[in-house]
Amino acid sequence: MKIPSLPRSLTSAVHRLSACAVLSLAAFGASAQPAEDRFIGLIEPIKAQKPYKIGVTVVHLHDDFYKGIVYGIEDEAKRSGVNVVQVSVAGAYGNVREQFAQLNAFKTLGVDVAVVSAAAFNGYDPILKSLKDAGIMVAAVGIPVNSANVAFGVLQDDGEIGRTLADAVCKNNDPGKILTVPGPAGAEWARLRYVGFMEQAKKCPGLAPVEGAFGGALGLQHGMTQTSDLLLRHPDAKYVYTPEISLAMGAAQAIRQQNRKVKVVSSSMVKEAIPMVKDGRLLAVVSEPGIIMGRLIVQYAIRQLEGKPTPKLSAPDKSSPYAYFNVPPELIRPDNVDKHPYHIYEIPPADWRLPVKQ
Structure with missing residues (x-):
């Protein structure tokens, strides 16, 4: 039996509806794709209520660990509505005088948060106390520093x-x-x-x-x-x-x-x-997920400045004189080396440029 053809106007309408349905399904599929979690489930990111100022000083920038920390801080600051006003480099482990001068400069810049990857474990207490007395929050990132004048640290065990x-x-x-x-x-x-x-x-x-x-x-x-x-x-x-x-x-x-x-x-x-x-x-x-550490520093700083909860941040104990979060270790072996998300954990984008100002 021959099926009668539809009128041209009705056929066009059906085609339009089909196209709309396809577009709607495509849009639904796109929106249904989960966004990549830059925090790998460690924290739910928030935005700052005001544009706080952050100063950063790290030991060196010879490897992806410290580059990752700086990139993580800078990128998360942009996403969260805060400003990185200074990134400084001590140059090497042991260059404490250079880093003391950089930390002192943060007072002149009027930063709200001073982030430090210390060039040595000991000897920082007086300079960090002076920052705290000036109303500047101190955060340790990447490696420990022996001072109770640090507000919190994002480290690794x-x-x-x-x-x-x-x-x-x-x-x-x-x-x-x-x-x-x-x-x-x-x-x-x-x-x-x-x-x-x-x-x-x-x-x-x-x-x-x-x-x-x-x-x-x-x-x-x-x-x-x-x-x-x-x-x-x-x-x-x-x-x-x-x-x-x-x-x-x-x-x-x-x-x-x-x-x-x-x-x-x-x-x-x-x-x-x-x-x-x-x-x-x-x-x-x-x-060593420097990028994640940098992002967490920004998020915990915002929460502390605004009096909000700081999930997973441990209280000071025998292992640390200040509150801290240790990012869990991820072991890379031949069986997972091609699957590891380096861009989330430790390696900044190839086109990213270091924002060092001192």
């Missing part, structure tokens, strides 16, 4: 980072001797990671960690020099521990030069380390 790396070696099911390159002397974060690593490694049957000596600087050259010497003295080594990725990359280079089958574990992921994790030179690396 350095002992837990060490323990996580030791567990990664233990779970590799190939026990043996582990060489250690502990890191720079006087850096509390390096000491805590080393202690955590050694304590946990000694609990794993068959692992034999070799005690290392603190000293030297961070960097590829120092990691390569120290590891070369250790490999010559311990030809039966199976692993090398370093607390930070530039030392680890130097260690991996030393291992390759000596044509040895030794794996490295470390912390703080950078782009250059991705292929090294893939091919197994780096057994595991703990992500």
Whole structure:
């Protein structure tokens, strides 16, 4: 039976309705897509009631960790309605005088919040007290500083980072001797990671960690020099521990030069380390989510300035003289290195430019 055709006017109307339905469904599908969570569920972001001013000083900008912190602070400030008026750099660990001058400059700038990644663990209490007395809130980011005059910190549990790396070696099911390159002397974060690593490694049957000596600087050259010497003295080594990725990359280079089958574990992921994790030179690396830390600093600062709740911020205790939040460690291995969201955790966009003004 032949079905009668619809009148042209009705056919056009049906076509228009169908098109509208398709567009509506497309729009619904787009709106139904969940927005990417830049805080990975750690906090619900809010906007500031007024344009507070933030000053920032970090140790250096040689790696993605500190770059990520600065990017996270700057980008979150824009999203939240506050202003970053100064970003300063101490230059290196131990450059406390330079950083003291930068912190003093925040008083002249009239900042509401001074954010510091301290170049040393001790010695900051007087300068931070002077900021607090001037009505400036002090926040510690990335690494600890020994002062009760800090309002809060967004950090990471350095002992837990060490323990996580030791567990990664233990779970590799190939026990043996582990060489250690502990890191720079006087850096509390390096000491805590080393202690955590050694304590946990000694609990794993068959692992034999070799005690290392603190000293030297961070960097590829120092990691390569120290590891070369250790490999010559311990030809039966199976692993090398370093607390930070530039030392680890130097260690991996030393291992390759000596044509040895030794794996490295470390912390703080950078782009250059991705292929090294893939091919197994780096057994595991703990992500240090500088971007998330920077974002959390801004959000907690707003809440404290406005007297709002600060979820997940722990009260001062034996581990910290000020309230703090430790971002949980994320272990990057060959099986997840291609899936890890680096743009959320630690690596700023390629087109982002550092806003350093001093």
